Amino acid sequence: MxxxxxxxxxxxxxxxxxxxxxxxxxxxxGFSSTVYVDVTAGDAGRVRTTVELEYDLFIVSAADYESDDPLFRAGTDAFEAEDAVAMGAALNAHRESAVRYVTERFGISSDETCTGAPSGDFTMGAREGVPYATMLLDWTCPPGGDAHEVRSALFPDTETYVKGVKTIVTYALDGRTGSAALDASAPTFSTGQSWQHRFGEFFLLGAEHLLTxxxxxxxxxxxxxxxxxxxxxxxxxxxxxxxxxxxxxxxxxxxxxxxxxxxxxxxxxxxxxxxxxxxxxxxxxxxxxxxxxxxxxxxxxxxxxxxxxxxxxxxxxxxxxxxxxxxxxxxxxxxxxxxxxxxxxxxxxxxxxxxxxxxxxxxxxxxxxxxxxxxxxxxxxxxx
The missing domain is CATH 1.20.1250 (Growth Hormone; Chain: A;)
Known part of the structure; x- marks a missing residue:
C-alpha cells in the first residue's frame, strides 16, 4: 500500500x-491587471479622481507610448527603482509623460468632455503584494447635466503586455454612490445607468475572477x-x-x-x-x-x-x-x-x-x- x-x-x-x-x-x-479608480465630487463643480495603476505595467506601457522621450525608456531610473520612495521619485521625474499616458486613455465627461489636470505628486502603495502608483486628477466639466460618464481604456490588449484589464470604479457623484467594472467590452459607464446593468457587470466580474x-x-x-x-x-x-x-x-x-x-x-x-x-x-x-x-x-x-x-x-x-x-x-x-x-x-x-x-x-x-x-x-x- x-x-x-x-x-x-x-x-x-x-x-x-x-x-x-x-x-x-x-x-x-494570470497575466492580467486591475486599475482602481475612485470618483468624487470636488469643489466648484469639479470632479476628482484617484487612479491606482500597477507600477511595472504602467512604466512599460508609458515608456512604449512615450518612445520619443529619451528620459522614459528601459534602463532609466523608473525601471531600476526597487523601493517605494525610488519608484515615486522616478514617476515624478517623468511626470508629464506619465500623466499624458493616463489622460489619453482615461477620461470624464458630462454633456461635453471634461478637462483633466494632475493634482499633487505620484505616490506609491501596494495591492495584493504588487506595487501600485497613485495619481490624483481634477476634472473641470461644463455646467449642466445630471450624470457623468467615466471612460477607461488603460492598458489595452493591443499593447500586448497583459490581456483583459479591468478598471474597478467606485463613485460618489451626482447624488449617487456605487461601483462599476469596466473592460474592453464595456469601456464606459454613466452614474445614471440602471442598477441592472451595473450588477450584471459585477456578476460577470465575479465569475471571471474564479475562472482565472x-x-x-x-x-x-x-x-x-x-x-x-x-x-x-x-x-x-x-x-x-x-x-x-x-x-x-x-x-x-x-x-x-x-x-x-x-x-x-x-x-x-x-x-x-x-x-x-x-x-x-x-x-x-x-x-x-x-x-x-x-x-x-x-x-x-x-x-x-x-x-x-x-x-x-x-x-x-x-x-x-x-x-x-x-x-x-x-x-x-x-x-x-x-x-x-x-x-x-x-x-x-x-x-x-x-x-x-x-x-x-x-x-x-x-x-x-x-x-x-x-x-x-x-x-x-x-x-x-
Missing amino acids: LRRFLTVAALGVAAAATVLLSAAPALAH GTDHILFLLALIAGSRRLREIVLAATAFTVAHSVTFMLAALGLVDVPARVVEPVIALSIAVVAGWNLIAAYFDRPDNNGRLGVVFLFGLVHGLGFAGALGIDEAFSWTLLWSLLVFNVGIETVQLSVIALVFPLLIVLRRRSPRAGRWATGIVSAGVSVMGLIWFGQRLLEG
Missing part, C-alpha cells in the same frame, strides 16, 4: 510540474477529489462558501484589513493542506469529514480576503456597494457550483465503474495540487 501511495504521489508531482511549466506559478490569477484564479480553482478541485459522496462535497462547498462570504464582505467594506503578503501565502498553503489531507485519508482509509470541514472553513475565511482584494473596495458602507459585492459573490458561486456539477459526477462514475482507477485519479489530482500549492507557498513567502 505504501508503494502505491508513493507511486501516486510521484505521478502527482509530475502532473504539477507539467502544469507549472506551462503557467506563471506565482501569479495565480488558478489557486481558487485548484482548491475547489482538491475539495472535489477528497469527497466520496454528494453529501460530502455539498457540505465542503457550503463551509467554503459561508466562510469566504463572511470575510469577503468584511474586507471589501473595509472592516477587516489583512496584508496581501499574509493572505496570498496562506491561500497557497490551504491548497497544499486540503489536497494533502486527501492523500493521508486515502492512505489510512479513514476519512475524517468533520476535521476536513473545519480545515475547509478556516481556509475559506482566508480565500474571502483574496476575493475582496480583487475588487479593492474599502469605502464606507452603502447599500449600492453592498449589492454590488453580493452580486460579485454570486458570480463566484455560480462558477463554483458549475465546476462541481461538471467534475464531481464524472469522478463518481469513474469510481463506480473502476474503484481502482478512481482511487488513482483522486491520488494523482491530490498529489499534483498539493505540490503546486507548496511551490506557490514558497514563492509567495520569498516575494513578501
Whole structure:
C-alpha cells in the first residue's frame, strides 16, 4: 500500500510540474491587471479622481507610448527603482509623460468632455503584494447635466503586455454612490445607468475572477477529489462558501484589513493542506469529514480576503456597494457550483465503474495540487 501511495504521489508531482511549466506559478490569477479608480465630487463643480495603476505595467506601457522621450525608456531610473520612495521619485521625474499616458486613455465627461489636470505628486502603495502608483486628477466639466460618464481604456490588449484589464470604479457623484467594472467590452459607464446593468457587470466580474484564479480553482478541485459522496462535497462547498462570504464582505467594506503578503501565502498553503489531507485519508482509509470541514472553513475565511482584494473596495458602507459585492459573490458561486456539477459526477462514475482507477485519479489530482500549492507557498513567502 505504501508503494502505491508513493507511486501516486510521484505521478502527482509530475502532473504539477507539467502544469507549472506551462503557467506563471506565482501569479495565480494570470497575466492580467486591475486599475482602481475612485470618483468624487470636488469643489466648484469639479470632479476628482484617484487612479491606482500597477507600477511595472504602467512604466512599460508609458515608456512604449512615450518612445520619443529619451528620459522614459528601459534602463532609466523608473525601471531600476526597487523601493517605494525610488519608484515615486522616478514617476515624478517623468511626470508629464506619465500623466499624458493616463489622460489619453482615461477620461470624464458630462454633456461635453471634461478637462483633466494632475493634482499633487505620484505616490506609491501596494495591492495584493504588487506595487501600485497613485495619481490624483481634477476634472473641470461644463455646467449642466445630471450624470457623468467615466471612460477607461488603460492598458489595452493591443499593447500586448497583459490581456483583459479591468478598471474597478467606485463613485460618489451626482447624488449617487456605487461601483462599476469596466473592460474592453464595456469601456464606459454613466452614474445614471440602471442598477441592472451595473450588477450584471459585477456578476460577470465575479465569475471571471474564479475562472482565472488558478489557486481558487485548484482548491475547489482538491475539495472535489477528497469527497466520496454528494453529501460530502455539498457540505465542503457550503463551509467554503459561508466562510469566504463572511470575510469577503468584511474586507471589501473595509472592516477587516489583512496584508496581501499574509493572505496570498496562506491561500497557497490551504491548497497544499486540503489536497494533502486527501492523500493521508486515502492512505489510512479513514476519512475524517468533520476535521476536513473545519480545515475547509478556516481556509475559506482566508480565500474571502483574496476575493475582496480583487475588487479593492474599502469605502464606507452603502447599500449600492453592498449589492454590488453580493452580486460579485454570486458570480463566484455560480462558477463554483458549475465546476462541481461538471467534475464531481464524472469522478463518481469513474469510481463506480473502476474503484481502482478512481482511487488513482483522486491520488494523482491530490498529489499534483498539493505540490503546486507548496511551490506557490514558497514563492509567495520569498516575494513578501
